[in-house]
Amino acid sequence: MTRGNDRGVTPQSEDFSAWYNELVLRAELADRGPVRGTMVIRPYGYRIWELLQRELDDRIKATGHENAYFPLLIPQSYFTREAEHVEGFAPELAVVTHAGGEELDEPLVVRPTSEAVIGEMFSRWIDSYRDLPLLINQWANVVRWELRPRLFLRTTEFLWQEGHTAHATHEEATVETLLASEIYAEVARDVAAMPVLVGDKTERERFAGAQRTVSLEAMMRDGRALQAGTSHYLGTNFATAFNIKFTSATGVEELAHTTSWGMSSRMIGGIIMCHGDDRGLILPPKLAPIEVVIVPIGKPADIAAVLEVATDLATQLRDVGVRVKVDDREGASPGFKFNYWELRGVPLRIEIGPRDLAANVVTLANRLSGEKEQLGIDSVASGMRDRLSEFQDALYERAKGFRDEHTVTTDSYEEFTAAVAQGFALAHFCGDEACEQKIKDDTTATPRVIPFDVVAETGNCIVCGSASMFPTRVVFARAY
Amino acid sequence: MTRGNDRGVTPQSEDFSAWYNELVLRAELADRGPVRGTMVIRPYGYRIWELLQRELDDRIKATGHENAYFPLLIPQSYFTREAEHVEGFAPELAVVTHAGGEELDEPLVVRPTSEAVIGEMFSRWIDSYRDLPLLINQWANVVRWELRPRLFLRTTEFLWQEGHTAHATHEEATVETLLASEIYAEVARDVAAMPVLVGDKTERERFAGAQRTVSLEAMMRDGRALQAGTSHYLGTNFATAFNIKFTSATGVEELAHTTSWGMSSRMIGGIIMCHGDDRGLILPPKLAPIEVVIVPIGKPADIAAVLEVATDLATQLRDVGVRVKVDDREGASPGFKFNYWELRGVPLRIEIGPRDLAANVVTLANRLSGEKEQLGIDSVASGMRDRLSEFQDALYERAKGFRDEHTVTTDSYEEFTAAVAQGFALAHFCGDEACEQKIKDDTTATPRVIPFDVVAETGNCIVCGSASMFPTRVVFARAY
Numbered sequence: 001m002t003r004g005n006d007r008g009v010t011p012q013s014e015d016f017s018a019w020y021n022e023l024v025l026r027a028e029l030a031d032r033g034p035v036r037g038t039m040v041i042r043p044y045g046y047r048i049w050e051l052l053q054r055e056l057d058d059r060i061k062a063t064g065h066e067n068a069y070f071p072l073l074i075p076q077s078y079f080t081r082e083a084e085h086v087e088g089f090a091p092e093l094a095v096v097t098h099a100g101g102e103e104l105d106e107p108l109v110v111r112p113t114s115e116a117v118i119g120e121m122f123s124r125w126i127d128s129y130r131d132l133p134l135l136i137n138q139w140a141n142v143v144r145w146e147l148r149p150r151l152f153l154r155t156t157e158f159l160w161q162e163g164h165t166a167h168a169t170h171e172e173a174t175v176e177t178l179l180a181s182e183i184y185a186e187v188a189r190d191v192a193a194m195p196v197l198v199g200d201k202t203e204r205e206r207f208a209g210a211q212r213t214v215s216l217e218a219m220m221r222d223g224r225a226l227q228a229g230t231s232h233y234l235g236t237n238f239a240t241a242f243n244i245k246f247t248s249a250t251g252v253e254e255l256a257h258t259t260s261w262g263m264s265s266r267m268i269g270g271i272i273m274c275h276g277d278d279r280g281l282i283l284p285p286k287l288a289p290i291e292v293v294i295v296p297i298g299k300p301a302d303i304a305a306v307l308e309v310a311t312d313l314a315t316q317l318r319d320v321g322v323r324v325k326v327d328d329r330e331g332a333s334p335g336f337k338f339n340y341w342e343l344r345g346v347p348l349r350i351e352i353g354p355r356d357l358a359a360n361v362v363t364l365a366n367r368l369s370g371e372k373e374q375l376g377i378d379s380v381a382s383g384m385r386d387r388l389s390e391f392q393d394a395l396y397e398r399a400k401g402f403r404d405e406h407t408v409t410t411d412s413y414e415e416f417t418a419a420v421a422q423g424f425a426l427a428h429f430c431g432d433e434a435c436e437q438k439i440k441d442d443t444t445a446t447p448r449v450i451p452f453d454v455v456a457e458t459g460n461c462i463v464c465g466s467a468s469m470f471p472t473r474v475v476f477a478r479a480y
Numbered sequence: 481m482t483r484g485n486d487r488g489v490t491p492q493s494e495d496f497s498a499w500y501n502e503l504v505l506r507a508e509l510a511d512r513g514p515v516r517g518t519m520v521i522r523p524y525g526y527r528i529w530e531l532l533q534r535e536l537d538d539r540i541k542a543t544g545h546e547n548a549y550f551p552l553l554i555p556q557s558y559f560t561r562e563a564e565h566v567e568g569f570a571p572e573l574a575v576v577t578h579a580g581g582e583e584l585d586e587p588l589v590v591r592p593t594s595e596a597v598i599g600e601m602f603s604r605w606i607d608s609y610r611d612l613p614l615l616i617n618q619w620a621n622v623v624r625w626e627l628r629p630r631l632f633l634r635t636t637e638f639l640w641q642e643g644h645t646a647h648a649t650h651e652e653a654t655v656e657t658l659l660a661s662e663i664y665a666e667v668a669r670d671v672a673a674m675p676v677l678v679g680d681k682t683e684r685e686r687f688a689g690a691q692r693t694v695s696l697e698a699m700m701r702d703g704r705a706l707q708a709g710t711s712h713y714l715g716t717n718f719a720t721a722f723n724i725k726f727t728s729a730t731g732v733e734e735l736a737h738t739t740s741w742g743m744s745s746r747m748i749g750g751i752i753m754c755h756g757d758d759r760g761l762i763l764p765p766k767l768a769p770i771e772v773v774i775v776p777i778g779k780p781a782d783i784a785a786v787l788e789v790a791t792d793l794a795t796q797l798r799d800v801g802v803r804v805k806v807d808d809r810e811g812a813s814p815g816f817k818f819n820y821w822e823l824r825g826v827p828l829r830i831e832i833g834p835r836d837l838a839a840n841v842v843t844l845a846n847r848l849s850g851e852k853e854q855l856g857i858d859s860v861a862s863g864m865r866d867r868l869s870e871f872q873d874a875l876y877e878r879a880k881g882f883r884d885e886h887t888v889t890t891d892s893y894e895e896f897t898a899a900v901a902q903g904f905a906l907a908h909f910c911g912d913e914a915c916e917q918k919i920k921d922d923t924t925a926t927p928r929v930i931p932f933d934v935v936a937e938t939g940n941c942i943v944c945g946s947a948s949m950f951p952t953r954v955v956f957a958r959a960y
Contacts, residue, residue, distance in 0.1 A: 145580035
């Protein structure tokens with residue numbers, strides 16, 4: 001890790017966007033690539049991604065999916081086969097026209113998503129109902145040309161997993177669509193400490209080519225929504241376009257029902273904005289590259305003894321499965337190191353000085369609460385996993401509290417516009433495009449989800465007063 | 481997994497190339513993608529890659545390297561900065577000329593390797609000697625336009641890791657170059673059960689832009705060599721091209737010395753050709769998606785009891801960390817299942833029938849030796865890790881024995897040409913381009929490595945009789 005900058009970042013309250021951009025760069029999570037809109041994920045940011053990947057991949061495999069890898073380059077003509085899909089993605093495509101020193105007969109699209117190429121392969125692999133369900137996942141990079149790029153949130157290239165499955169029936173494909181959204185919700189809540197609202201997208205907000213899109217929406221600390229993952233039921237749209245057919249048990253040829261679902265490196269942006277504060281990142285322990293940092297303190301004459309104890313403690317912590325680092329940099333003050341690791345969101349910091357050694361204690365500083373406490377040195381390692389677990393829970397509870405405080409249930413359009421200026425609004429909605437557009441024009445907010453886990457309720461549209469089209473209130477917010 | 485084909489494959493001895501192509505497809509390791517030269521890595525093949533990835537990634541991290549991710553798309557002009565690099569890669573580049581619906585001002589190259597973009601970022605990140613060494617690794621896809629594609633061996637796109645490091649001195653960069661080749665040799669030998677010769681490449685066979693290329697060469701069962709990984713010392717070539725400079729401890733501005741090194745999904749092709757036989761794959765247990773398959777045998781009246789024991793045994797095996805599968809498919813005969821899993825290279829097969837149950841035994845079949853033995857059912861799980869370890873060792877020894885039998889040390893050009901027709905030849909070589917070309921014209925063989933671990937020996941060139949240029953004999957072979 002290169003020597004960081006000890007300056008702070010612009011406060012969140014002053015300019016949230018500047019806070020975010022500065023933090024991503026200063027915490028060395030990512031850097032801008034040479035081509036506009038591209039991103040370099042630096043080791044500290046990539047390690048967060050690897051930890052998230054492992055948690056997600058384990059759950060994807062445990063539910064019967066297998067990983068595979070499909071080509072990056074897809075014939076351009078494939079994108080025209082599904083009408084909505086081509087309309088949705090055409091403006092964002094990067095196209096290879098020359099290769100091996102020659103112009104290609106047919107241009108190749110750099111995948112923006114892989115329904116097309118996977119649909120083609122599924123049609124080759126699936127013959128009979130015995131081949132179903134086919135449950136595939138891919139970890140890959142995808143390219144979507146972005147006009148207003150932002151690190152992690154909207155970059156020309158990003159990393160993700162994309163699940164693609166084929167089923168015999170509408171019912172089975174629906175169960176799969178919901179299973180994927182449940183996996184995502186579990187990862188968001190239990191791993192990223194990020195409360196999410198799960199529900200259906202309205203028609204206008206669906207994925208290009210989907211019959212149903214289930215989304216997870218999290219609240220950032222500026223009150224905006226961030227989509228943490230989506231799961232699509234594609235009906236037989238792609239099966240029709242790519243000829244994915246199977247012979248049923250009774251010998252009838254039928255179209256398969258397919259799904260696709262993805263979670264991406266965008267989640268890192270979500271974690272930054274869901275938990276960070278004016279001093280920098282706050283990372284959930286389960287995704288923290290370093291869960292505990294040990295800062296040895298002392299004058300040159302004392303430091304060798306302190307360092308020996310620090311190193312021994314680090315070994316004890318590693319033995320109980322804690323990711324720990326001893327910051328033994330010479331020529332950097334304890335204050336510099338405190339700021340350095342606070343900026344980088346390390347959950348817990350252990351300070352050890354000569355007086356601590358004499359008293360057989362250490363000082364433990366909590367990045368979330370800001371509190372410090374003294375601990376007997378012999379009990380540090382044995383209690384650390386529990387402390388990290390408490391930290392993880394407290395971080396989730398804080399995010400949930402923040403969201404609840406910034407969520408308003410209302411039937412007044414005036415209250416509604418005020419609410420979406422600083423968070424989520426739950427309102428009745430007729431589903432009409434004109435009302436959706438008026439809200440967008442007035443507030444820039446859009447319907448985020450028709451949530452699953454709320455009470456059923458009828459009512460009148462917040463804009464026009466017509467009867468609500470949905471079984472519950474709809475969540476509106478400004479979104480990333 | 482879809483229902484496979486129970487036909488065999490063309491025997492190796494009859495047509496090695498047909499054997500390979502059929503096996504890759506029939507064992508469902510990979511499939512051809514829609515664009516010529518592209519490949520779909522199917523779940524069974526991808527799982528081998530994941531297991532290899534984990535082994536390699538653990539070793540890369542344990543030696544102090546950190547993973548990061550750099551952009552896929554690189555400005556075309558970057559490739560012209562290092563003269564040899566552009567010459568080497570220009571014919572293989574795929575180029576994006578249009579994106580977001582418009583023609584780009586500057587075409588973008590889809591990375592064939594990442595020295596250029598990583599060099600650019602290193603120059604931004606490195607200021608002082610304190611920033612060195614910078615030890616980075618990336619897992620990524622790369623694209624090189626191939627005119628004669630072959631699944632896993634030469635595909636338009638492949639998966640790999642590429643290490644990129646920067647150092648203060650020639651000596652440190654040389655140590656790093658050798659460290660990477662040692663990691664690769666360990667993974668090849670201990671994980672893939674693949675004996676490798678490690679040594680330097682001759683000048684003509686070096687990576688485009690390298691001052692030194694260390695290569696690992698393995699022998700396939702047709703006697704040809706396959707490069708299992710390479711590690712390059714790039715001198716200050718890329719530091720000059722991308723302005724990677726640092727201020728030394730004494731305040732002098734110096735160029736960094738860089739290295740790069742890669743191992744790719746090509747290794748899967750190597751594993752197939754190093755170990756496979758006429759019945760199909762033979763996988764080293766450490767890379768086998770399924771290490772043990774249990775085939776329950778019995779008439780409909782007996783099968784429920786057999787299956788219960790099989791399932792219980794599978795649980796016991798999983799508990800001791802064995803990757804195991806019970807093949808409980810109905811309507812498929814034991815013979816079909818035996819062939820199916822032999823084709824797929826599962827190291828050990830357990831057969832359980834009603835008579836075995838009565839006698840409290842199982843039959844264990846070894847994919848490598850073809851031998852069967854009876855085991856007391858209670859001892860199966862406890863002894864399995866040792867048996868798999870023995871299998872792993874035996875597979876390595878067989879491959880090493882095969883290589884030794886097909887390696888000839890000679891000073892006669894007649895013997896030399898006969899030797900490279902079926903394996904490796906160790907001969908003295910003057911290093912002259914004309915002699916290298918004559919050997920290539922006569923035999924299609926090329927110098928593979930100047931090996932490290934052989935006795936120093938002077939002598940006269942196998943072609944022209946001039947004094948050898950190298951401290952040892954050089955390994956020649958036809959190569960993939």
